[in-house]
């Protein structure tokens with residue numbers, strides 16, 4: 114059973130009055146992650162909105178030891194820290210339960226700039242959790258395209274809408290044969306919480322990606338952050354799944370779409386709610402371009418359905 | 426744990442209001458109608474700012490940014506967004 118909202122613990126690791134935009138999905142997600150990890154953890158951040166949200170020195174908006182590292186190094190820095198902790202414990206310089214080492218990184222720092230070091234950490238199966246909060250763009254620098262930006266989306270570097278589909282990063286991490294991979298999003302806090310608790314208790318490399326609809330980049334009203342997250346899942350634009358030791362299971366409501374018990378909502382509903390697709394909708398070829406977006410979604414659903422059948 | 430050298434001590438400390446008194450950003454203020462509230466805690470769970478008391482459903486206006494997520498997610502429509510003076 115998924116943890117209900119009333120069962121979520123009181124622990125608050127994200128402190129009120131931090132520097133994030135109102136309605137920020139990254140902060141919303143981190144709050145739930147904090148409830149699952151608790152205070153005994155070390156946080157690493159690459160340049161991103163979540164760094165800007167930490168606030169102004171000497172105040173820090175997150176209640177963990179936090180280290181700001183360079184863009185490309187989430188994988189290697191987290192590996193170094195987790196190894197150092199293990200050695201310190203071996204030498205008797207640390208007692209009790211070792212802190213969880215986790216990276217809190219955007220899609221830019223995960224899909225693109227940090228990919229090499231992350232892939233290496235996964236291949237070594239180092240004992241860390243890598244979180245990618247995915248707002249589908251480089252938001253902190255004013256919304257540029259990333260490998261996570263979906264086809265058709267406007268960014269400052271794709272002024273007529275991105276022409277390529279996004280890549281399936283969670284699946285790429287799964288193919289590193291790591292013990293745990295999961296996807297989540299802010300509309301389903303119990304699902305996210307359970308996945309983080311699970312990851313915390315598994316040794317080795319864990320990857321959790323959280324879709325974070327950012328009102329600024331996606332261009333909708335900030336009060337609708339959770340609505341947009343729910344719409345992404347209902348349309349199949351975001352699939353909720355987890356894989357323990359390579360075995361994929363889908364979570365509700367994605368599992369209903371995958372099993373064919375419920376149809377995914379047509380993507381136009383989802384696309385029309387967001388200003389980032391506006392220019393595409395106004396173009397003469399809008400029908401074709403929406404069909405392309407729908408095609409990307411249908412392909413991912415079909416592919417993941419089949420991929421999940423492989424359990425060897 | 427012993428600090429190895431003072432030069433490497435972290436320079437920031439966890440504190441409320443690291444971004445200032447963010448309540449001053451607010452354009453609309455969420456107001457809870459206790460008659461309609463069922464204490465389901467949805468608003469508490471989705472509030473990015475952690476400014477809602479989960480039991481009393483009281484909002485800390487010093488830091489509430491007025492994003493309105495709580496009002497949209499409230500299943501009974503107990504939260505209204507009222508324009509700040």
Ligand SMILES: Cc1ncc(C[n+]2csc(CCOP(=O)(O)OP(=O)(O)O)c2C)c(N)n1
Pocket residue numbers: 160161162163184185218219220221222223248250251252253254259
């Ligand atoms: C090597 C390097 N290149 C560029 C930057 C500028 N920069 C800071 S934050 C950022 C965007 C990060 O995007 P993402 O990882 O998706 O996080 P988000 O801002 O969306 O939260 C960029 C490009 C930097 N700090 N370092």
Ligand code: SF4
Pocket residue numbers: 133134135136137138139140162163166248252253327328329330
């Ligand atoms: S730009 Fe988006 S992700 Fe960045 S702080 Fe604002 S709402 Fe959050």
Ligand code: SF4
Pocket residue numbers: 457461462463464465466467468469482498499500501502503504
């Ligand atoms: S979401 Fe609405 S009904 Fe539920 S606790 Fe908050 S104000 Fe009350």
Ligand code: SF4
Pocket residue numbers: 136455471472473474475476477484488489490491492493494495496
């Ligand atoms: S308006 Fe936003 S910050 Fe204020 S209580 Fe509601 S959800 Fe929290």
Ligand SMILES: [Mg+2]
Pocket residue numbers: 219220221246247248249250251252
């Ligand atoms: Mg991003």
